[in-house]
Amino acid sequence: MSSALVKAEGLVKRFRAGGLGRAHWSTAVDGVSLSIRTGETLALVGESGSGKSTVARLLIRLLDPDAGRVLFDGKDLAQLSGHALTEARRGFQMVFQDPLLSLNPRRTIGENMRRPLEIAGIRGGEAADRVEALLRDVGLDADKAVRFPGEISGGQCQRVAIARALALSPRFLVLDEPVSALDVSVQAQILNLLLDLQESRQLAYLFVTHDLKLVRLMAQETAVMSRGRIVESGPAEAVLSQPTHPYTRRLLRGVLRIDAPPDWDALAAGMHDPDSTIPTTN
Ligand SMILES: Nc1ncnc2c1ncn2[C@@H]1O[C@H](COP(=O)(O)OP(=O)(O)OP(=O)(O)O)[C@@H](O)[C@H]1O
Numbered sequence: 001m002s003s004a005l006v007k008a009e010g011l012v013k014r015f016r017a018g019g020l021g022r023a024h025w026s027t028a029v030d031g032v033s034l035s036i037r038t039g040e041t042l043a044l045v046g047e048s049g050s051g052k053s054t055v056a057r058l059l060i061r062l063l064d065p066d067a068g069r070v071l072f073d074g075k076d077l078a079q080l081s082g083h084a085l086t087e088a089r090r091g092f093q094m095v096f097q098d099p100l101l102s103l104n105p106r107r108t109i110g111e112n113m114r115r116p117l118e119i120a121g122i123r124g125g126e127a128a129d130r131v132e133a134l135l136r137d138v139g140l141d142a143d144k145a146v147r148f149p150g151e152i153s154g155g156q157c158q159r160v161a162i163a164r165a166l167a168l169s170p171r172f173l174v175l176d177e178p179v180s181a182l183d184v185s186v187q188a189q190i191l192n193l194l195l196d197l198q199e200s201r202q203l204a205y206l207f208v209t210h211d212l213k214l215v216r217l218m219a220q221e222t223a224v225m226s227r228g229r230i231v232e233s234g235p236a237e238a239v240l241s242q243p244t245h246p247y248t249r250r251l252l253r254g255v256l257r258i259d260a261p262p263d264w265d266a267l268a269a270g271m272h273d274p275d276s277t278i279p280t281t282n
Pocket residue numbers: 015016017027028046047048049050051052053054055
């Protein structure tokens with residue numbers, strides 16, 4: 001049993017809300033602790049506004065917490081600065097819901113992918129080779145490098161965003177609703193790709209989703225959020241089959257469901273890859 005790669009302890013984040021003169025503080029994340037092991041996935045579920053994306057941003061230090069801390073590989077990120085922080089940051093990346101928004105539309109796919117490499121001092125032929133290898137790893141032809149984001153499909157765009165996130169060989173990826181902007185038939189392909197990459201690279205994932213069906217498919221562990229707190233957590237199978245918290249039960253019954261669950265027959269029909277390893281739900 002490996003120890004935690006990512007560990008959050010008592011995270012709190014408040015935001016200023018309200019207009020001029022009537023501003024007040026609201027607590028988006030209220031004492032969240034969690035941990036994710038190497039090669040494993042924690043699914044973070046909960047209704048809209050419950051604080052999932054805020055937790056995601058805190059974990060990779062896009063936001064600073066008002067209280068609590070994040071340990072990455074045992075190191076407190078808040079204690080790091082300069083070179084050590086830059087190094088640590090390479091260890092984690094984020095993939096967003098809308099791939100088009102995460103890529104620069106005026107730059108080619110190749111240019112978009114070279115950005116993180118350039119920042120790390122990798123240029124010229126070496127960068128070109130890396131881009132080609134990364135595109136291959138996410139199932140795209142090398143000639144896609146000269147295309148612009150607007151010239152490829154949404155699913156291909158998300159593959160590029162994943163490839164770019166992998167450019168500096170991270171160990172942890174935050175996946176914030178990574179397939180909810182995609183066609184249902186494409187969703188299964190991207191989820192499969194994420195599962196394959198996780199296995200081959202031993203990646204840890206935080207998988208943020210509204211969709212409880214995807215939890216079973218993607219995650220070993222799950223945490224259910226409501227109003228900034230984790231109300232229930234544990235092995236995904238146990239939480240889904242025997243929820244103890246009333247909020248989770250309601251979520252499971254669909255009372256609080258935001259998105260309709262995917263139609264698994266349609267998903268299966270949309271998968272043309274005969275070697276596909278996507279498990280079925282039963
Ligand atoms: N930068 C910000 N400034 C002010 N309030 C914010 C900010 N970011 C998030 N919030 C508030 O914090 C709360 C939690 O938001 P968050 O985006 O984390 O929810 P979420 O669970 O990801 O929701 P969704 O499922 O809709 O993506 C919400 O009330 C939101 O309005």
